[in-house]
Amino acid sequence: MSIIEIKNLTKIYDGSGFxxxxxxxxxxxxxxxxxxxxxxxxxxxxxxLLNMLGGLDHPTSGEVIVDGQNxxxxxxxxxxxxxxxxxxxxxxxxxxxxxxxxxxNVEFIMHLQGRSxxxxxxxxxxxxxxxxxxxxxxxxxxxxSGGQQQRVAVARALxxxxxxxxxxxxxxxxxxxxxxxxxxIMEHLNKEEDITFIFxxxxxxxxxxxxxxxxxxxxxxKSDEVR
Amino acid sequence: MNYSKIxxxxxxxxxxxxxxxxxxVFFGVLFSISLTSLQEGSFANMIDNIVNFYSGxxxxxxxxxxxxxxxxxxxxxxxxxxxxxxxxxxxxxxSKRLQIFALASSGDESQGVMITGIEPEKENSLSGLSKWxxxxxxxxxGDKGILLxxxxxEKLNVEIGDSIIIIGPGYHGISSAGLFxxxxxxxxxxxxxxxxxxxxxxxxxxxxxSADNRVTNIIINLPDYTHLERVKSELQMDVPDxxxxxxxxxxxxxxxxxxxxxxxxxxxxxxxLFMIIGFGILGTVIMLIAERKRxxxxxxxxxxxxxxxxxxxFLELLFTGLTGVLFSVAVTFPVILHFLKNPIPIGGEMxxxxxxxxxxxxxxxxxxxxxxxxxAITVFILTVIISIYIVYAIKRLKTVDALRx
Ligand SMILES: Nc1ncnc2c1ncn2[C@@H]1O[C@H](COP(=O)(O)OP(=O)(O)O)[C@@H](O)[C@H]1O
Ligand SMILES: [Mg+2]
Numbered sequence: 001m002s003i004i005e006i007k008n009l010t011k012i013y014d015g016s017g018f019x020x021x022x023x024x025x026x027x028x029x030x031x032x033x034x035x036x037x038x039x040x041x042x043x044x045x046x047x048x049l050l051n052m053l054g055g056l057d058h059p060t061s062g063e064v065i066v067d068g069q070n071x072x073x074x075x076x077x078x079x080x081x082x083x084x085x086x087x088x089x090x091x092x093x094x095x096x097x098x099x100x101x102x103x104x105n106v107e108f109i110m111h112l113q114g115r116s117x118x119x120x121x122x123x124x125x126x127x128x129x130x131x132x133x134x135x136x137x138x139x140x141x142x143x144x145s146g147g148q149q150q151r152v153a154v155a156r157a158l159x160x161x162x163x164x165x166x167x168x169x170x171x172x173x174x175x176x177x178x179x180x181x182x183x184x185i186m187e188h189l190n191k192e193e194d195i196t197f198i199f200x201x202x203x204x205x206x207x208x209x210x211x212x213x214x215x216x217x218x219x220x221x222k223s224d225e226v227r
Numbered sequence: 228m229n230y231s232k233i234x235x236x237x238x239x240x241x242x243x244x245x246x247x248x249x250x251x252v253f254f255g256v257l258f259s260i261s262l263t264s265l266q267e268g269s270f271a272n273m274i275d276n277i278v279n280f281y282s283g284x285x286x287x288x289x290x291x292x293x294x295x296x297x298x299x300x301x302x303x304x305x306x307x308x309x310x311x312x313x314x315x316x317x318x319x320x321x322s323k324r325l326q327i328f329a330l331a332s333s334g335d336e337s338q339g340v341m342i343t344g345i346e347p348e349k350e351n352s353l354s355g356l357s358k359w360x361x362x363x364x365x366x367x368x369g370d371k372g373i374l375l376x377x378x379x380x381e382k383l384n385v386e387i388g389d390s391i392i393i394i395g396p397g398y399h400g401i402s403s404a405g406l407f408x409x410x411x412x413x414x415x416x417x418x419x420x421x422x423x424x425x426x427x428x429x430x431x432x433x434x435x436x437s438a439d440n441r442v443t444n445i446i447i448n449l450p451d452y453t454h455l456e457r458v459k460s461e462l463q464m465d466v467p468d469x470x471x472x473x474x475x476x477x478x479x480x481x482x483x484x485x486x487x488x489x490x491x492x493x494x495x496x497x498x499x500l501f502m503i504i505g506f507g508i509l510g511t512v513i514m515l516i517a518e519r520k521r522x523x524x525x526x527x528x529x530x531x532x533x534x535x536x537x538x539x540x541f542l543e544l545l546f547t548g549l550t551g552v553l554f555s556v557a558v559t560f561p562v563i564l565h566f567l568k569n570p571i572p573i574g575g576e577m578x579x580x581x582x583x584x585x586x587x588x589x590x591x592x593x594x595x596x597x598x599x600x601x602x603a604i605t606v607f608i609l610t611v612i613i614s615i616y617i618v619y620a621i622k623r624l625k626t627v628d629a630l631r632x
Contacts, residue, residue, distance in 0.1 A: 047631075056528055057627040077532060084530025091630065095525040099236035111229075112530050160530070 002029035003163055003196065004053065009062035011048050011219075022048040024219035025062070030164070030198060035190045037210035038200040045219040046200035047168050053198070054087050054166045055079050066163070084112055088157030090167035090199075094149040096141040102152045103128065103137040109159045127155040131185055147178025154185060158195065167199035171206055183209050230535070234542035238550075241515070245547065248511050252551025252606055255504045259497050259602040260559045266493055267593035270486050274452075274475070276586055279354050280420065282478045283446035284455055285462065287312075290471045292443060293478070298327050298398050301441040302470060311465045312447065317454045322349035323442040325432050329395030331375075331425060333383040340379065340425050342393060344432025344442075353448050356413075356426070363387040363411030370428045372410030376421035380412050387412065393425070398438040405435045416587040418579075497605075505609045512544060512613055516620045523621070524629020537621045541614045548606040556599055566592045 006028045013020040023045045030036060038046050051057035053064055055071050063070045071082055083089075096105045103124050110120045128134045131151035141149050150170060157165050167186075171179040187209060189195045199206075207213055215222040238245050278284055287308075292300040304323065312321050325344035330337055347366040351357045357365035366374060373391070375383075385391055390408045397403035407427065415421055433439055449458060455474055462472045476483045516523070526536055571590040573581055578588035 051627055051630075054528075056630070080527065080530055080532050083528065089528055091525070095521070095630075097233075097522060097526070099233060099240060109529060112535075156529075 001031075003032050003067060004028075004030040004198075005063075005065040006053065007063040007065065009049070009052060009064065010060050011045075011052060011057065012060045021219050023052065023059075026216070026219070026221055028214065028221065028224070030196065032163075032196055033190070033194045034196050034198065034212055035187065035210055036198050036212040036214060037207050038198065038214050038216060039202060039207055040200075040216040040222075041202060044216050046216065048219075049216070050166050050168050050198070050200055054089060055083050084109070084160060086163045088160060088162040088165035090150070090153050090157050090165060090170045092169040092172045094141070094146065094153050094173075096149055096152055096156070098141055101138045101140055102133060102144065105141070105152055106155045106159050109156060113160060123159060124155075127158055128152075130158075130189065131155045132181075145178070147174050147181060150174060150178070150182055151185060154182065154189075158189065164196035164198060167197065169200050169202070171201065171203055176205070179203070179205065230539045231542050231546075234539050235546060237539075237543050238546050244511060244515075248508055248547050249551045249554070251504050251507050252548055253555045255500055256552050256555035256602045256606060257559055258500065259605070260555060260563075260598060262493060262497070263601070264559070264563050264592045264594065264598045265590070266489060267595065267598060268591035270489075271593055272589065272591040273482060273486070273586060276417070277479055277482060278448075278475050280415070280417065282475045283353065284449045284452060284475050285447040285459055286473050286475075286478060287445040287447070287462070287466065287470055288443065288473060290469060293471075293473070296326070296443065298325075298396065298436055298438055298441075298443070299400075301325060301398065301438055301443045303440045304442060304445060305467055308465060308467060308470075309445075312445070312462070315458065315461060317449060317458050318447055319450050320349065320353040320448040322346050322353045322446050323429060324350075324444045324446060325429060325436070325438065325441065326443045327395055327432075327436060329393055331379070331383060331391050331393050333385050333389065333391045336383045338379060338382055339423065340375075340393075341423050342395065342425050342427065342432065344429040345426055346429050353446060359413045359415050360411045361414045363409070365411060366426065366428055368428070369430070370410065371408065371431060372427075373407045374411045374413050374424075374426040375409060376424040377412045377414045378418070378421040379423060379425070380409065382422070385409055393435065395436060397436040398441060401437045403436050407431075416582060418582040497602075501605055501609060505613065508544070508547065508609070509613050509616060512540075512616060513620075516540070516617070520624070520629045521632050523624060524626045524632075527624065527626045528630060533621050533624070536624075537614075537617055540617045540621070541610070544610045544614060544617070545607075548610045552603045552606050556603070560599065563592050563594050563598075566590075567594045 006026055009023055009026045010021070011023040013022055026049060038049065040046050048057060052059045059072060064072055066086060071079065074082055097108065100108060106124045106127055107120045110123065125134065128137055131154055133148060133151055133155070136144060136148060141152070144152065171182060174182065183206060186197055190197055201207060212224070212226045214224045289300040289302045312318060323346055327342045329340055329342050331340045332338070345356070345366070347368060347370065351365065360374065361377060366372065380386070383391055387409050390406050392404060392406055394404045413421070413424060413426070415424070429442070433441060449455060459472055459474055466472050523536055527533060572578070573588040573590060581588040
């Protein structure tokens with residue numbers, strides 16, 4: 001039983017006078033516990049695909065079914081809640097909230113979920129430990145390196161206990177050392193805690209680590225290999 | 228970690244800009260409070276003067292008297308009505324007056340004067356007349372002497388113990404004249420009165436003008452003006468047909484109109500001021516939402532509902548306004564409190580001009596609560612209006628686009 005099913009998903013952007021088929025009739029499904037990479041050159045439609053999968057960008061046609069529910073049938077508010085409880089996001093540009101400390105950034109999601117202070121505290125500590133940053137809990141993002149910020153972002157993505165994590169080129173802004181650390185953390189969380197990761201990349205070193213590689217080109221799936 | 232904490236920290240992200248915005252609120256409210264306090268203080272002072280020296284809060288008169296204030300429109304107060312007045316629990320004091328314009332002379336000098344027959348004790352507790360006596364003594368029950376304004380005494384060239392002649396039209400045209408010893412001299416802060424006021428005992432006055440038992444006004448005082456309308460309507464129920472109950476506002480329409488006019492232009496002025504401040508704040512809000520577009524998009528992507536995002540921004544706006552208001556109240560409150568206790572005297576020509584117009588030469592402030600909280604409420608309303616833009620901007624925010632910026 002797959003946790004995500006994508007059916008004939010299409011996104012057409014209206015350019016001035018011409019149409020851009022950013023995603024062009026993609027069909028895919030994901031199982032629990034996957035560690036899948038979406039690979040393709042710049043402009044191939046990776047971000048658009050992940051955004052539609054994450055309930056952020058409205059598809060032109062097609063369906064995204066999570067646990068039997070077409071998420072694009074949900075009203076805007078429900079969809080926001082859906083994201084809050086089901087999806088963890090990691091962005092290329094980290095996107096931590098600048099006025100909050102590392103700890104508060106992780107807590108933020110649980111706060112939105114209305115979890116108790118006790119639960120928030122213990123889970124934040126646990127997650128900051130898992131990403132190796134318990135020492136930097138009280139630092140603001142501006143005081144952290146890019147790699148550290150992205151690790152906080154991973155901790156934040158996990159905080160809500162989501163069904164899966166979507167990461168759009170999470171290592172694109174990182175040096176190779178930080179890339180390796182981040183991937184190790186992600187791999188560890190995937191193996192030990194059975195957390196589903198779907199990430200996009202065009203970095204060969206990242207692709208190497210994936211257990212499933214989906215290649216897209218011009219908005220279409222070129223190949224889909226499980227290793 | 229709650230939303231107000233995020234809002235508060237956001238407020239201090241761009242310190243310089245926030246301080247400028249807060250300052251604009253600060254100066255606006257400061258100015259507004261000072262202006263209103265000063266204005267209301269001088270109005271209160273004016274009203275006080277008028278109410279105490281001239282009209283009282285409420286007067287009973289003959290219906291014709293306002294139009295034509297001669298002794299022919301005097302009246303004999305019915306005793307049942309006087310009883311009603313004294314039984315009214317809200318009325319603190321009342322006193323009868325017989326007021327007539329007449330001529331006073333001594334030797335070769337003569338002068339138009341305003342004669343007021345008073346009940347000495349009652350009048351004193353009503354208007355505190357005796358405190359203006361600078362020479363001689365205040366009147367007593369059955370007194371035959373008179374009090375006169377010091378400038379009038381100078382003009383007539385009389386001193387305590389001298390006598391003056393008062394000539395005037397008596398009731399129903401009977402011409403009357405009398406000789407009266409000067410018992411005391413008065414010096415009011417208002418020049419006009421000092422030049423023309425003569426006081427004598429009511430019965431004495433009634434005899435002089437052949438107007439036994441007649442009065443022109445019954446002056447009624449209240450603890451403060453808040454009870455005015457109620458007491459007025461209570462009296463109206465009992466007042467005899469030929470008499471009328473007037474409030475100080477009705478007796479002093481010019482002053483009331485003057486005050487209303489001043490208040491109105493101040494409201495317009497403050498309105499424009501706050502509108503300018505409002506546009507300044509709106510500009511800041513537009514800028515900061517544009518700057519934080521991406522971050523706001525991220526919050527929404529992570530699962531923060533738009534109305535929550537709106538609330539956090541509104542809180543930030545509210546904190547801006549509140550900080551400005553609190554600072555200006557903190558600055559103006561002690562200053563106004565000080566001047567409440569120590570009114571600023573006006574010296575020089577200005578002071579004389581004030582006295583000539585019939586007012587005490589002091590600058591007074593008002594410390595009424597609303598002087599402070601009205602501008603605060605205005606700022607609050609301003610933030611609520613500006614938050615309409617926040618609601619609109621966040622509603623329009625496209626999460627994907629924000630993330631791609
Ligand atoms: N908002 C947009 N409007 C128009 N075209 C867009 C928009 N976003 C993306 N595209 C186009 O869609 C295609 C896929 O973009 P994207 O999904 O960002 O690819 P990738 O993430 O693989 O680089 C590109 O040709 C891009 O120019
Ligand atoms: Mg992309």
